[in-house]
Amino acid sequence: MVCSVSICAGEIFELKAELNSDKKEKKKEAVKKVIASMTVGKDVSALFPDVVNCMQTDNLELKKLVYLYLMNYAKSQPDMAIMAVNTFVKDCEDANPLIRALAVRTMGCIRVDKITEYLCEPLRKCLKDEDPYVRKTAAVCVAKLHDINAQLVEDQGFLDTLKDLISDSNPMVVANAVAALSEIAESHPNSNLLDLNPQSINKLLTALNECTEWGQIFILDCLANYTPRDDRESQSICERVTPRLSHANSAVVLSAVKVLMKFMEMLPKDLDYYGTLLKKLAPPLVTLLSAEPELQYVALRNINLIVQKRPEILKHEMKVFFVKYNDPIYVKLEKLDIMIRLASQANIAQVLAELKEYATEVDVDFVRKAVRAIGRCAIKVEQSAERCVSTLLDLIQTKVNYVVQEAIVVIKDIFRKYPNKYESVIATLCENLDSLDEPEARAAMIWIVGEYAERIDNADELLESFLEGFHDESTQVQLQLLTAIVKLFLKKPTETQELVQQVLSLATQDSDNPDLRDRGYIYWRLLSTDPVAAKEVVLAEKPLISEETDLIEPTLLEELICHIGTLASVYHKPPSAFVEGSRGVMHKRLPARTGSGESTESPDVGTAAGGSAPEAAPSIIPSQGDLLGDLLNLDMAPPTTTGPPPPNTGMQMGGMDLLGGGLDSLVGISHSMGAGFGAAPAVMPASLNAPVGGGLGDLFDLGGGVGMPMGAYIPPKTVWLPAMKAKGLEISGTFARRAGVIQMELILTNKAMSVMTDFAIQFNRNSFGLAPAGPLQVLTPLGPNQTIEVSLPLSTVGPVMKMDPLNNLQVAVKNNIDVFYFSCQYPISMLFVEDGKMERQVFLATWKDIPNDNESQFQIKDCHLNSDAASSKLQGSNIFTIAKRTVEGQDMLYMSIKLSNGIWVLAELRVQAGNPNYTISLKCRAPEVSQCVFQCYEAVLKN
């Protein structure tokens, strides 16, 4: 405790006298006074020796006070703290178990290095104490000591003693040992510290029935980290955990839900038990809503995740999420969020009636969210669209400023979803033009005016009125206004020529915003070169918007499900986003489904857990700021509700905003755009230069190969982006892994006439979370016919989305001219990490553990290496040979590979002397990687 208030010398003197008094009572009162001063922040450290002298007493209360003092001041007075050691050591041998426990508990809290040395012996004794109270305290003390000096704990063998305590006869000792081990294991992600196996799981489940509510939480949280061997084990654990759902303690219930949600993944869906379990989950989740508001909030944040993962659980429970008048605002907002998720045709009438009520409440955020929710309902349930629109119109009539603005934003989305249906309301919207003062609402209104310019007689006047204050508008509005006026011009060219020129010059000449300028120039050129193409681009049919926009990304959702009940599930962020250091960085995943019932489906399960990812993602509205989207004027914020913060994963997202995520759905369009621009005179006939570029690439490739003779396999560079498609910019490249760092090696060639600058690069979400670890280092402008070689270090902590093929990478490169998109495939071998060598035993166990269905076999033809040469060659690419066996002239090599995201791949390579065809069997928990891994084998061996 930092002390700020001084205490006068007289007082200190007086206290000193009292502390040294012979009378016990007086002594105790004096220590109490000292503690009181300490609590309010007065510095009483001067009394250290006197207080410590009071330590040797058989009065437990006095002793506790002295200990409290010690915990506060020992750190500032380490030398004097040593004085206390003797008493501690003595107390650890006291006949009274309460005193023994107190001593070992307090000693662990004194974080002075010199004391920890003395702590070891007493701790060792206490861990084996006959009294369970002392043992349970000592178990936690090991975690304390580990926090101060991890090495010491390992050297002293405390970890083994702690492991033994898991088999203790007393349930509370077991629970505390589990808690301590779990914490220690978190800081050693790779150690097999907890060593969960069916026997130890059984012990934990037994203790679960007997220990305190807190102990049950520790045990359940620990159980959630276990991966059962098969569906049968999974079911039996579930059966033993379900009774916890009736516990009065909400945390016990939520932790039990976590275990069940996780282990359910492994149960075949046609199993009766699976259905029973689903049914059993709903009532306790509903009951959580009758807890205190703070807990309700935690529960609702978790239910939000559960509803996204398994909507069937709560689909009939809509009513319980209706907002109560007295709910705190944070509960109201969360309930509203879940209501929208559960809205369906069956319950939409009720939901709408509720939402309408909410829209008249007082809290501005809540009202806004309710209005948005009405719009979401319209988009989600087609049958209700009409009613929603009329409700929104009613709300607009209230003329409450923020209600009107919010309604206009959502009506824009309704127009997008149901084109040519509700445009009759435009007139009403136009009446409210003047009251709009928020950029989002203004932008939405301008979009509507531009989009339906042909139906609005005075569209030009309306837009012109916005133009007056063009420079004071936010970027969002400016961009929208530019697009809307261009649209207007394309629709009514005769009357609006002046207007369009005005806006183009405002955007290109008077603006500092590069995005706005770029877009202005593009329109300008388009309009001046080929108005037909301009029409095709600007008035292109817009992709439909999907129902769900604010879904959490599937892989993140999966991880969050593994964190049910914890802070991560409250923040909807992975622990790495808010926890410092090594703790919690390990990504948790749901187990894959195994077992007999559904073996044929099993390969998909790794991502089937990630559910609808591949299908759903492209149809999601591109996130804000997508440049290409901008051109199609899709750039308004997606109609997400204001509720949960977007799954922002810290730094990884930082760069992502530049080009946005909705890349894939738009790549197709970019081609046609490129073609449209092909006619522009600025672009050189690129085909002439192409061969030169290719040759250069080959040369560099050689260089790369020579530089690392024994290193990892690096595929030759290929042309990823031909100059034809990118206005003269040609990109070729390859991937390499050098000293543990993944690098993207690029050759940029400028085949255009003009100088290229301002290069930037960005990746779309991909299977392994590849992302640039830094900016693209092209510092000098790239002159015509110049070539530059860049190496871009990559990280694997980016956002993840399953791609097809798995190793597909979609890249956007931006320069001063435009944004270009291309996709390439990387060899998966660059993701093989250096510590991918498995222990023999672990390998054996894992091999057995992975079900046979996950095994795939391939042939490698025409390979003329002997097994040793192959082995050493593969080693260069981090494919490690663990064992070799020779059976009947056939060499069997057992190998292990670890991918950067922690997936292990085990391989068995069979090499027969004289036969150039190798057979390879791959086993992996995520079998979809097998194909890519096989390709790597082939590439590495034949190179």
Add this chain to the structure above:
Amino acid sequence: MIGGLFIYNHKGEVLISRVYRDDIGRNAVDAFRVNVIHARQQVRSPVTNIARTSFFHVKRSNIWLAAVTKQNVNAAMVFEFLYKMCDVMTAYFGKISEENIKNNFVLIYELLDEILDFGYPQNSETGALKTFITQTGIKSQSKEEQSQITSQVTGQIGWRREGIKYRRNELFLDVLESVNLLMSPQGQVLSAHVSGRVVMKSYLSGMPECKFGMNDKIVIDKQGKGGATEEAAGKSDLGGSGGGGGKQSIAIDDCTFHQCVRLSKFDAERSISFIPPDGECELMRYRTTKDIILPFRVIPLVREVGRTKLEVKVVIKSNFKPSLLAQKIEVRIPTPLNTSGVQVICMKGKAKYKASENAIVWKIKRMAGMKESQISAEIELLPTNDKKKWARPPISMNFEVPFAPSGLKVRYLKVFEPKLNYSDHDVIKWVRYIGRSGIYETRC
């Protein structure tokens, strides 16, 4: 785990500060004060993240309790712990107030040392804690006593100590229900549910093994009609039957139990067996939605007479046995914002227009079952230009009735104490049913 625990007064001054982990510094204390306590606006979340430190808080009157951490802790557990902490403090020194906390700071530190070790919650049952954390100072304990304490604190029955003795073995069961309703003007039930609690106050000697039985549909159906002779507790019809009458069993949607109840046994056999803590505990919470006895029916009639006048007539009907009496009845009839005057006539009780609450409040002290009463009012309105129609908020009601609207009945509560010489018959048992209104609204 929890890195530290602070208690503040309403001004944001620290009353108690206990730090368990090194990663929590003194600045955390100030961060919470500045960002949450001194923040002007309403609390937008009970969990706040300030500079990568997470703060969980609960408020009791004007005292703030905040738990602080830098790790990915079990959030539900932290809140449960904070509530538990409040319970423990209340059990020791009564109301949580600044004065009480200041007067008992030594005790609070002692408690915090015991119930939270390195941020891990430990046994926090008051029954156990009171055996060795006392305000009067520890008397010298004998060796047996010491080991008894430790075995109890760590044992399977951590909520009860051995050697409790009463001259009179007595137990009280309170079935407390809150009935919630939303009804359409036409009398259609839009939603209704009961959330109930069974609170047990026991003064029993030794370590009594108890078994609780109620008219749970699943159990009754399993036993068949013949098994119903088992009815052991004769006091179960102490006003137990409501107006609906004749209902044999009820379907319980979900229930949760105090930690003393053996959950695996409930899961397997649906029997509720336990060794209760001494004194009061909330044995069980439950929720039902089917076949609820609605104690009152509200029939509203609103007529708009021109633009400046409203006529309102509301009839309430009590729907339970005539021998029972409902109490503390209050009907709240909302009035438009532009009301200028109200004339009320009611047959029973007192009615008043409360302009500040925009409502007519009609209070009736007592009302027997199967009766009805009515109120009529004329509301005069000021003419306004406001196009917006009056939203007509629902009419809400408060009451208390001496039966359980869910129909739950206590069938028995058997007590066995194998070591002491008292039997189930010697225990004096009391059962009481109280049904209160939760959110009981009728749209008009």
